[in-house]
Amino acid sequence: MHEPIIEVTGLSVELGANPVLQDMRLTVAPGEIVAVVGPNGCGKSTLLRCLAGLQPATSGEVRVFGEPPADDARFWARVALLGDEPAWYPGLTAREHLELMGAVHATPRMAVDTALDVFALVERADAVPLNLSTGQRQRLCLAATLLRPSTLLLLDEPERGLDSAFRSRLAGLLDGYAAEGGTVVMATHDEDLASHARQVSPSGVTA
């Protein structure tokens, strides 16, 4: 039995005296895909932020790779987080953002050309990200996240802005990531995407 990658015990988070998560438990093994599902406001994004170490817990414990998540380079070398849209670097094209990702990480998971092809961005490779459509920008975010090497993928609503055809392709891409030994935890409202994963609700009910 492998050591779990994520262990959450008794996690409670209050935001402005409003309880968002209460006594949450979660264990994720390597190679697993977990979909955090539930209605708006049930704490899906908060849970992801806790796992990324960006939201302190009111009580309880969060362990990622056996230790509390730390917002440092060692942690981010293993964890790829896709949450809100990033601020794009001024003056760089879509391709150059991916090139940058490839240049910084010694062993990228795929070549830039492959990533552009897989995420259907070849024709818009020379555009600055702000000139892309919402869905194209989301595909660029996903390309950057999946191009870099990582052990754990934290995705907050990765289906945001994507058309239905690409949503099904995304499920395949995540399956491929998990088959390589990677672990995925994603908050999603997409039923098809969630059906590929073990579903967890922040309220504690496991589907």
Place this chain on the structure above:
Amino acid sequence: MTGPLASRMPGSETGVRSVRAYLRSRGRAPVSLADRYVTVFGLAVLVAVAGQPVSTLIGGLAGAAEPARMGAGVALVALAMAGFLAAARAAGPVLLPAPDATWLLLSPLDRRQLLGRTARTLITVAVVAGLVLGLGALAVLGAPDQLVWRLLAALALGVSAAVGGMALAVLGQASQSWQVWLTVAIAALVVLAVVAMSGQLRSTLAIAAGAPLSAVAAAVAGGAVLCGLLAARAWAALGRIPARTLVSASTRAGHVADATVTLDPGALTWIAEDNHWRARKLGSRRWPSLPAPLALAWQDWLRLARRPRRLATMTATAALPAVLAQAGVTRVALWAAVLAGALAVACTGVSGARRDNDNPVMARLIGVGRRPALAARAVLPTVLSGVWTTLALAGIALIAGGFPGTEAVGGGSWSGAWWLLGPLMAPALAAGALRMARRSPVDHSMPVLDTPGGAIPTGPLIWAATGPDLAVLGCLPALSAPLVPVNGLGALLAAQGVVSVLVLAGYVLRDGTRKAG
């Protein structure tokens, strides 16, 4: 929206007024009589305090100006006016507060009425800038007779020029053809500055300085008419400014929240920057294979290489301190100009650090350590500020023959070696620029100091000082250079080099552990 407000919503002036009244009633407490009293009292105290030095300054303008300094002075006034126009164009100039842009602009409300408040702000800014320009012009040309009338004429001309220029910038925002005229005006002012600096205009300027009052009055009348025509056209064009130019950047790039919550001047520069890149057609280049931190920092180099005009402008501004020296400014003002210019130039090379500080999502995805990333990002601002300062100091030595006042303390004999301070100051300037890029937004919860001259909010003050403080600290040996005896040059250079490197290294080591955001 319900009740009486909804019934008064048609796109008329009452519509805008009722919306504003509604927002005021729901917002902060209305301005009380006591608030108005405090404002008026503060202004009265300001007039009382500033009145004496200003009147002394104006009194000192009487008499003919020194012809040798006239050329450089006129060049400075022309460049100031060109800078004013360029700044107006870069800012918009018609901007709406972010919530208005989001909620009110895309509505049936009358656009010109909606923009009325912005227009009043622009006029105020232009009038103040015009008064300063007019005073500057009079200081350059001198007043051989009739000081009061010449002062009034200079102020009127300055205000006409600034208001007319602002109107031109507004027209440029509404239509492309006016944009061309604005560019022509800026280019003409720069050419005027260069010609004036070269000494070609000496006789013309002498005639202008000694012009009879009747000719001055005619010039004022002409200027006022032209300004009035431009302002009227700009007011008419206000309602035609397309919503996309007003709102596109702020809504699409998500700066709305930033600008609303923090009143952050940084957010405005991002809007301008993003607009620039949206309009450009780029070709992707292959990323060089560098170690991870340097590969990350390469983005700043690439961005700079893609803005050759900005690079050329930056290089050209290295001549400004020499023009200032020629125009006869004091040594302190000259050093302040060199420092401010070098810091501004260094700031153009730290956009990556700013981006990651404002929004660390990409930095987390890239996963380079903060300290190595910061160290790699210090290289470009160091190079930029080093080259600029070297050029500026060499220019002062070449054109103006050294720093004013240094001859008496022995600095004059080694004025040719001043440029060596340039590369040695660069690391400290880079540290200052990085600190500016990574500072938090203005903290409006900081206490407000009540002084007899009015309330001073410490939040914006501390925000403004964050960054320049480190640059000044690291450049202290260079700033004390004029006081150093001639045989102390080697020690001075060594001290500057050591202090500068220590400041940058200390900053990278200490701040590299601070969390972004």
